Amino acid sequence: MSRMSWGTLGRTLLGRLGGMLAVLSLVSVLVFLLTRLAAGDPMAMLLGDQASLADIELARERYGLDQPLLAQFVLWLGEVLKGNLGQSIFLQTPVTQVLLDRAEPTAWLAIFSVSLAMLIGVPCGIASAVWRGRWIDQCVSTLAMLGASMPSFWMGLLVIQLLAVGAGWFPVSGYGEPGAGWLTRLHHLLLPALVLGTLNSALIIRFTRASMLDILGEDYIRTARSKGLTESTVVLKHALRNALVPILTVLGLTLALMIGGAVVTETVFNLPGLGNLVVRAVLRRDYPVIQGALLVIAGIYVIINFTIDVLYVFVDPRVRHG
Amino acid sequence: MAEWRLVLKTLFARRVVLIALVLLALMLLMAAISQWVLPHDPMAMKVSQRLRAPNWSHWSGTDELGRDITSRIFYGARYSLAIGAGTALLAAFFGTLLGLLAGFFKRLDAPLMRCVDAMMAFPDILLGIALVSILGASPTNVVLALTIVYTPRVARVVRASTLVIRELPYVEAARAVGVSTTRLLGVHILPNLMSPILVQLSFIFAYALLAEAGLSFLGVGVGAEIPTWGTMVAASTQYADRAFWTLFFPGMAIVLTALSLQILGDGVRDLLDPRLKGTQ
Numbered sequence: 007m008s009r010m011s012w013g014t015l016g017r018t019l020l021g022r023l024g025g026m027l028a029v030l031s032l033v034s035v036l037v038f039l040l041t042r043l044a045a046g047d048p049m050a051m052l053l054g055d056q057a058s059l060a061d062i063e064l065a066r067e068r069y070g071l072d073q074p075l076l077a078q079f080v081l082w083l084g085e086v087l088k089g090n091l092g093q094s095i096f097l098q099t100p101v102t103q104v105l106l107d108r109a110e111p112t113a114w115l116a117i118f119s120v121s122l123a124m125l126i127g128v129p130c131g132i133a134s135a136v137w138r139g140r141w142i143d144q145c146v147s148t149l150a151m152l153g154a155s156m157p158s159f160w161m162g163l164l165v166i167q168l169l170a171v172g173a174g175w176f177p178v179s180g181y182g183e184p185g186a187g188w189l190t191r192l193h194h195l196l197l198p199a200l201v202l203g204t205l206n207s208a209l210i211i212r213f214t215r216a217s218m219l220d221i222l223g224e225d226y227i228r229t230a231r232s233k234g235l236t237e238s239t240v241v242l243k244h245a246l247r248n249a250l251v252p253i254l255t256v257l258g259l260t261l262a263l264m265i266g267g268a269v270v271t272e273t274v275f276n277l278p279g280l281g282n283l284v285v286r287a288v289l290r291r292d293y294p295v296i297q298g299a300l301l302v303i304a305g306i307y308v309i310i311n312f313t314i315d316v317l318y319v320f321v322d323p324r325v326r327h328g
Numbered sequence: 329m330a331e332w333r334l335v336l337k338t339l340f341a342r343r344v345v346l347i348a349l350v351l352l353a354l355m356l357l358m359a360a361i362s363q364w365v366l367p368h369d370p371m372a373m374k375v376s377q378r379l380r381a382p383n384w385s386h387w388s389g390t391d392e393l394g395r396d397i398t399s400r401i402f403y404g405a406r407y408s409l410a411i412g413a414g415t416a417l418l419a420a421f422f423g424t425l426l427g428l429l430a431g432f433f434k435r436l437d438a439p440l441m442r443c444v445d446a447m448m449a450f451p452d453i454l455l456g457i458a459l460v461s462i463l464g465a466s467p468t469n470v471v472l473a474l475t476i477v478y479t480p481r482v483a484r485v486v487r488a489s490t491l492v493i494r495e496l497p498y499v500e501a502a503r504a505v506g507v508s509t510t511r512l513l514g515v516h517i518l519p520n521l522m523s524p525i526l527v528q529l530s531f532i533f534a535y536a537l538l539a540e541a542g543l544s545f546l547g548v549g550v551g552a553e554i555p556t557w558g559t560m561v562a563a564s565t566q567y568a569d570r571a572f573w574t575l576f577f578p579g580m581a582i583v584l585t586a587l588s589l590q591i592l593g594d595g596v597r598d599l600l601d602p603r604l605k606g607t608q
Contacts, residue, residue: 025442029442029445029449032443033446033449033450035446036447040459040462043462148344151587151591151594152583152587155538155586155590156586157538157541157558157579157583159542159545160541160575160582160583163565163575163579164576164579166568167572167575263451265454266451266452266454267451267453269454269546270542273545288457288458288548289547289548291461296458300454303450303451303454304446304449305449307449307451308445308449
């Protein structure tokens with residue numbers, strides 16, 4: 007690579023980084039405003055019914071709630087950047103600690119379901135692009151659309167009834183006893199991952215299919231065919247390699263969908279993950295936890311997307327030079 | 329007129345699109361006339377009839393209070409469909425406005441789109457529950473919250489199309505003869521955006537339907553006393569092991585409606601972009 011293109015590369019990456027930082031700051035403003043707009047005085051909630059107005063006033067002063075909104079935001083952001091997300095009103099522990107405690111099940115759930123979604127989505131997408139318009143394409147397309155039309159909690163409840171309550175192959179809910187072995191944990195994760203993974207494969211199928219169809223129409227594919235290469239070599243070696251690049255993008259999107267889907271799925275299966283935590287926090291109006299969880303989840307999404315953007319720059323020379 | 333006939337003919341070349349449309353029309357009709365044709369009063373509780381399996385009198389069985397589930401599905405359709413349609417229309421309106429502005433005025437593009445990116449960093453359902461918990465649980469607030477959730481999505485699509493259309497020779501020609509900016513946007517650009525907006529409308533209708541069900545299931549939706557498909561499924565969870573039908577039928581209503589909407593949206597998209605077309 008010449009010096010010239012290293013310069014362009016650096017500029018592109020800097021631009022992406024700036025964009026990401028701008029989005030992250032906007033995300034933090036949104037999270038801050040969301041919880042500040044919430045009905046009810048958090049101090050009254052924190053101190054309980056017994057607190058006098060003077061007590062509340064004092065507490066407001068202590069937490070800086072008597073200051074202008076902008077000053078409050080700066081104060082809050084300063085603490086966040088130091089890694090302090092505040093104290094959970096309900097659990098009386100630091101929010102960072104609560105989030106860390108709940109991260110493990112969600113992380114495993116996301117990893118398993120994304121893998122399953124890719125395992126289903128990529129082959130199905132390739133098949134329906136290769137046999138475009140045939141019965142296999144019709145079936146895959148219909149199934150993909152069905153997956154996108156099914157509420158995840160409903161499918162979760164159905165498989166619980168069929169495979170856990172009915173057949174008894176899986177535990178109905180939870181994450182095993184505290185300190186249970188990894189095998190028990192895995193057993194508890196399989197059904198939720200099955201639900202999230204199958205439902206989210208729809209997007210991957212659609213993207214893979216479109217991307218494959220694009221590539222299969224290219225000149226170099228015709229060249230490969232006319233050289234006498236077998237169809238499977240053309241599809242799996244020549245086309246798939248390039249078709250996988252746009253699928254990178256959808257991987258980021260799917261991960262985000264997983265986190266959103268986890269909110270519902272974890273509640274259905276009563277998994278003690280981040281999604282479950284947020285739902286409980288919302289029902290208890292535990293605003294520091296809601297704030298912290300929203301910030302972390304949205305932050306992860308932005309960072310994943312940024313990483314994929316950067317990978318794109320390296321993988322696809324057109325982005326690098328364009 | 330002839331153009332429209334051609335559009336419809338192509339759209340219905342895939343039979344499944346026609347079936348989806350018929351299903352949707354039936355659902356809308358039932359929601360509209362349900363108060364006159366329902367076999368049972370959707371709100372009437374009969375404790376002696378509680379949790380009855382599907383039979384000739386109650387096609388989908390009865391729920392935990394002895395209410396007829398078929399009647400409640402059709403009665404609930406008006407809430408579920410109204411929430412879905414309301415969200416889709418509002419999100420399409422605001423999203424088109426934002427997308428047009430961002431796509432047309434270069435100076436507005438970056439700030440608006442960064443805001444859109446920030447909004448889209450929150451998973452749908454998560455932003456939904458946060459907003460509803462702030463606004464309070466009611467059908468109007470669910471529509472409001474979901475509109476905020478889905479507006480950025482429309483904005484992104486409309487912006488992308490506007491960027492392309494803006495550079496077309498006919499727009500340049502219109503600008504050259506001195507057409508005002510408002511007229512350029514409203515009369516020359518907006519009509520060409522109608523098809524992507526239509527696709528988004530049907531998809532967001534489906535997503536909103538699913539999101540409403542999810543919110544109601546999580547207990548931050550329209551409120552348990554209003555019979556939407558979501559609240560019906562949510563209420564069934566305690567009885568699902570004994571009375572599978574209380575879970576199954578309301579959920580099927582959601583799946584079939586959302587599926588029809590997506591098939592319709594897909595049909596329209598195929599029409600616009602033959603490259604993605606399912607059948608040849």
